[in-house]
Amino acid sequence: MGSHVAPLTPRLRVGFVLALTLTLPTWAHAQAPAPSPSAKRPPIIVISLDTLRADHVGAYGYERDTTPHLDRFADDAVLFENAFTAGGGTLPAHMTLLTGLPPDLHGVTAQSGTVLEARRVTLAEALRKAGYRTAGFTGAGYVRARWGFNQGFDAFDDAGRGFEQILPKALAWLDAQDARPPFLFLHTLDIHSDWDQLPYDAPAPYRDRFVASSYSGSFTGCRKELCASKLLAGLNQESRKGDVDLKTYFTPEEIRYITDLYDGGVAYTDARFGQLIAALRERGLYDDAIIAIVSDHGEEFLDHGMMLHEQVYDEIVRVPVLVKLPTGQSGGSRVTGLVAMMDVMPTILEASNTPSPPGMVGESLIPLIDRRRAGRPLVHIYGIPEKLRTPKWSLIHPADGQNELYDLKRDPGETKNIAATRGEVVQTLTKRLESIKLAQSLAGTKPSKKTAVELTPEVVEQLKALGYLHD
Numbered sequence: 001m002g003s004h005v006a007p008l009t010p011r012l013r014v015g016f017v018l019a020l021t022l023t024l025p026t027w028a029h030a031q032a033p034a035p036s037p038s039a040k041r042p043p044i045i046v047i048s049l050d051t052l053r054a055d056h057v058g059a060y061g062y063e064r065d066t067t068p069h070l071d072r073f074a075d076d077a078v079l080f081e082n083a084f085t086a087g088g089g090t091l092p093a094h095m096t097l098l099t100g101l102p103p104d105l106h107g108v109t110a111q112s113g114t115v116l117e118a119r120r121v122t123l124a125e126a127l128r129k130a131g132y133r134t135a136g137f138t139g140a141g142y143v144r145a146r147w148g149f150n151q152g153f154d155a156f157d158d159a160g161r162g163f164e165q166i167l168p169k170a171l172a173w174l175d176a177q178d179a180r181p182p183f184l185f186l187h188t189l190d191i192h193s194d195w196d197q198l199p200y201d202a203p204a205p206y207r208d209r210f211v212a213s214s215y216s217g218s219f220t221g222c223r224k225e226l227c228a229s230k231l232l233a234g235l236n237q238e239s240r241k242g243d244v245d246l247k248t249y250f251t252p253e254e255i256r257y258i259t260d261l262y263d264g265g266v267a268y269t270d271a272r273f274g275q276l277i278a279a280l281r282e283r284g285l286y287d288d289a290i291i292a293i294v295s296d297h298g299e300e301f302l303d304h305g306m307m308l309h310e311q312v313y314d315e316i317v318r319v320p321v322l323v324k325l326p327t328g329q330s331g332g333s334r335v336t337g338l339v340a341m342m343d344v345m346p347t348i349l350e351a352s353n354t355p356s357p358p359g360m361v362g363e364s365l366i367p368l369i370d371r372r373r374a375g376r377p378l379v380h381i382y383g384i385p386e387k388l389r390t391p392k393w394s395l396i397h398p399a400d401g402q403n404e405l406y407d408l409k410r411d412p413g414e415t416k417n418i419a420a421t422r423g424e425v426v427q428t429l430t431k432r433l434e435s436i437k438l439a440q441s442l443a444g445t446k447p448s449k450k451t452a453v454e455l456t457p458e459v460v461e462q463l464k465a466l467g468y469l470h471d
Contacts, residue, residue, distance in 0.1 A: 041131060041181040042326045042352055043289040048187040049269055050090060053298030054320045056266055064210060066266040069274030076324050076331040078369050083321035084389055085297050086341040087312065087381035091142035093296035093341055098123045100345035100362035103382040104440040108147055116148025121357035123345045124152030124183060130354040133180040135173045137166045139189035162190035163272035171279055190269040193229040193308060197221040200261035206268035210260040217254040232307040239306055247302055259301045290351050291324040292344055312387040312396055313414050325351055335368050337375015338391060380436050388433045395429040
């Protein structure tokens with residue numbers, strides 16, 4: 001007599017969807033035994049190079065020599081070729097990095113205007129509980145204590161902007177040693193679009209390193225009495241309304257000029273990164289350290305008709321992620337499977353033998369490095385619109401309007417929208433997206449109290465200048 005399977009009740013169906021979508025392998029949520037006080041713990045350093053586009057990095061195939069130090073670092077690290085940001089811009093992406101949670105769960109976005117809830121366990125908190133001393137030095141912008149980024153840090157300084165201001169403070173903190181191993185988080189805005197005149201304005205000689213000596217375009221940073229980020233963000237708004245076509249507003253030569261300036265900023269940041277690595281070597285901290293290099297988003301140069309990073313095409317949401325393990329384990333290897341920003345925190349915790357907090361959604365990448373597991377079957381990228389990315393398909397799903405679908409095997413640049421002719425694929429991916437969002441809404445318990453963020457006039461002006469807020 002054959003076995004009988006009862007139909008799922010509504011309650012069981014919800015649980016089934018949640019289990020399929022969010023449940024991780026047992027190793028991902030298992031609580032590792034607490035290390036003994038005498039156990040040697042590796043130094044841990046996480047560096048966010050804000051606005052670094054993956055395909056402008058030499059180790060990711062860029063033809064220009066923008067990142068010689070980062071490329072050499074890749075020889076000691078594991079490079080993830082298909083890593084994706086959490087989406088939604090700088091604020092939610094960095095909070096995902098430091099909580100292992102997607103934006104729909106940690107809830108800290110520019111739209112929500114709220115602080116991270118104390119019940120959420122950050123990377124700094126988990127490491128401090130395991131015996132680390134913790135410090136963060138950031139370039140301000142959205143990565144500030146007022147949104148809860150200081151949670152778990154013994155010392156947190158968000159008064160910087162770039163490596164010039166941040167590095168001396170970070171090295172001084174490292175030199176003030178005590179018995180605890182260090183966890184250091186660094187975030188720099190050196191690559192990010194500027195707010196003065198030029199949209200990307202690295203110090204000399206990097207500013208002009210890639211600019212053609214024959215440049216004769218009329219654009220020098222300002223138009224319409226607006227400059228840099230403020231100008232480009234305003235043009236994006238006009239483009240959305242159909243009032244301006246940026247592909248004709250800027251000449252090809254002017255777009256090359258803007259891109260050249262951006263690459264100069266990448267090269268400057270890389271040089272400063274090289275100084276940091278040299279300083280770690282001098283202090284005997286490099287070899288045994290876990291060092292993670294990430295970015296929150298890339299940048300667009302009319303790849304899809306706009307500037308800055310306001311869309312969800314791959315040039316913006318595919319980001320560099322490199323992880324160096326102690327003594328350079330697996331150094332020089334490359335992982336092709338899909339990984340998500342929220343996977344960085346559990347990777348660091350597993351590599352340092354640190355217990356993971358309960359409820360973390362991110363998955364450790366150690367099994368990918370060891371070839372014991374493939375990459376994610378898909379990555380959900382938060383935003384308006386949002387995106388579902390698989391190895392083959394890219395689905396862009398707006399809140400209202402038409403879906404976009406791209407066959408990445410045939411069209412890696414996402415140039416030909418085939419949603420109208422592949423309705424069955426759109427339907428399948430849309431259902432998977434709905435399942436993910438349902439699971440995340442069920443996984444997050446109702447917060448007891450959400451604390452609103454109050455922005456000072458100074459912070460508002462800086463966010464406007466960076467292109468994040470508009471009048």
